[in-house]
Amino acid sequence: MASSVRFAKAYRALGKPKLQTKSSFCFLAEQFNAEVGPAVLELVASQTGRFDEILIDGKEIDAATIEIPDVWSKFEFTYKLSSTGEADVYQGFQQLLIECKAIARGKLPKEIYLIDEDVCSQGEEFLDSRLRNLNSICQLIVCLADLAHYHDEKLRGEEYKLIFVEDDGAKGAKTIALQPSIDLELLKYSVNSDLLTTLLESNFDKNPHLVKERSIFRASLVEFSKDSADARERFKFLVLRWDEFLRLYNNNLDTYLSGFSFHKAKQEVGSAELSIADQLSKLISDISGKVLSIPISLVILIAIAKAENVFESTILVLGVTLTSFIMAETIAAQRLQYKRICHSRMLLFSSHEKKIEIYPEDLRVYLRSAIRGLKKNEGVLGRSLWALRFLAWIPAIAAVSLHSFIYINELDASWRNIMVAAQELFGRTFCL
Known part of the structure; x- marks a missing residue:
């Protein structure tokens, strides 16, 4: 060998x-x-x-x-x-680039000796900077070949083109071709392909977003190379302006990730708003059925007025009072539930409120509107609960007042008898 x-x-x-x-x-x-x-x-x-x-x-x-x-x-x-x-022995770099066809496909021989420059490489050791740069460009070609949609080989394999397609739903597909071609000028430039190695097809199991990132890379490449008409010039331009292209790709990727993050945040805000509104609606539904018992309790006032004796009236008053007590305690329990809902709303929206300044304008408006609307609903419901708790005692107060007014004489006599009996009881106790 x-x-x-x-x-x-x-x-x-x-x-x-x-x-x-x-x-x-x-x-x-x-x-x-x-x-x-x-x-x-x-x-x-x-x-x-x-x-x-x-x-x-x-x-x-x-x-x-x-x-x-x-x-x-x-x-x-x-x-x-x-x-x-x-x-793989050549007179110099020029002969190497012309005669070694494998370089155009990113395959650099493991052992190379260039006679005029007295440059020798062995394995992964590239002591000469030009060979190191050539190796980095070859790695770039290999990565680009993996990212390309397909390869176009014509003229008995003498031309090797990498085809990239950007699918624009509005304007149709945009296609560009890169033809790797390395000259002496490119040997002055080193290309860092670390980013591209993370986008290789072999990394699909490691990165669930790899399909989208590869698409963004292709779209960025089409955008970056659209002003160059020749496939070879596109490749050369890409190598010469590699750092500029990486900035474009990273900006496009950040835009996508930000948009994805903002879309996710908008979905979270919408879900939180719907959840809180649903809880408030359930609370109102639970209360509305119980509130009807307040006017029904007032009807008992008629029965109290028509009672034949004080005993019957007293039983009715005790029933109304007990009903008012149960209603008031039920509304108090509903108010505790209302406070928990308000606390949940604060927890759900607090993280978004902290990041509201970095959100886009439409999301900020949507978030503020949701918080403002929920706070308004909470305020109305909170005041309604206080009012309903007060109203729950009105039938009891009215019943006691009516009972006292109708049977004031009997109640007064009963009160006097109770006091006399108490005095006699206490008197005997002291005597003993």
């Missing part, structure tokens, strides 16, 4: 001879150097190309076997890099 890293090691040991063409170089040593032999063998092991000619002390050596004597005075050879693409 070809290894550009082993080639770099051998090439450096040979003194980094200049390329005669874009894929071949010649080496000449006119005096013995102990490092040349191992470097040549390392070059063979790298499998990155072939020797066109090897001369040691003027004698041609078989390139298939390459037997190097222990001592020599002149060593020269011509080495030609493989043209099959097996070895």
